[in-house]
Amino acid sequence: MCYVYILQCSDDTLYTGWTNNLEKRIATHNSGKGAKYTRNRLPVKLAYYETFDDKSSALKREYAIKKLPRHKKLDLVQTMNISF
DSSP: OEEEEEEEOTTSOEEEEEESOHHHHHHHHHTTOSOHHHHTSOSOEEEEEEEESSHHHHHHHHHHHHHSOHHHHHHHHHHHTOOO
16 A cells, blocks of 8 residues: 655644655655654644555655645645544
């Protein structure tokens, strides 16, 4: 199982990524060993995620989400019902 996720960073920016282990990846981000973008914006918190059966589908969706403007990403976050 693969996941595409959106994180809310401490400066209220959004980060989108993919992984095959969501809990471990968020912990890695919060330990400062995740993406360079999130290292100076800790802590991060999960705002949204989707599941996929394969890596290829997840990567395509990650790319599509990264191209969205911020307000569209926030629309996705609202559908997840995770407090933001």
